[in-house]
Amino acid sequence: MANLKALRSLTDLGQNLRQARLSRRFSIAELAARADLSERTLIRLEKGDPGVGIGNLAAVLAALGSPEGLTNLMSPENDPVGLSRAFDAVPKRGRSFRPAKVANPGEGSDAPSATPKPERKGISF
Numbered sequence: 001m002a003n004l005k006a007l008r009s010l011t012d013l014g015q016n017l018r019q020a021r022l023s024r025r026f027s028i029a030e031l032a033a034r035a036d037l038s039e040r041t042l043i044r045l046e047k048g049d050p051g052v053g054i055g056n057l058a059a060v061l062a063a064l065g066s067p068e069g070l071t072n073l074m075s076p077e078n079d080p081v082g083l084s085r086a087f088d089a090v091p092k093r094g095r096s097f098r099p100a101k102v103a104n105p106g107e108g109s110d111a112p113s114a115t116p117k118p119e120r121k122g123i124s125f
Contacts, residue, residue: 011048018046020064034063 021031032042037056045052045060054070061069076082 007048007050010050014046014048017060017064020066021046024064026064031060031063035059 021028026034028039028042032039035042035056037059041052041056042060045056058067058070061067072078
């Protein structure tokens with residue numbers, strides 16, 4: 001993996017997993033057993049090894065009590081770039097429309113209307 005940002009992210013993730021394990025007072029052997037992984041795989045995950053599969057990460061998160069961690073990772077609600085692009089895609093102008101023609105109350109009678117009402121041409125946004 002040549003991307004330095006990705007490597008740093010994996011290293012940070014591994015440190016966060018280690019901190020979560022220690023704060024729950026799990027040994028490596030105990031968490032590995034709970035996640036149904038080998039101890040070596042858990043150690044590699046905590047070191048940020050990019051070769052560890054995502055399924056192993058999901059198993060560790062579930063064993064730590066945070067199975068939704070991967071689900072929330074890039075959810076649309078938590079994605080500022082995605083939200084920004086979706087907002088930019090919203091049309092800047094709405095469609096104009098013509099309101100339905102309303103019959104005058106004096107229409108149909110022989111009495112002339114006191115004040116003629118101007119015809120509305122529609123509303124544009």
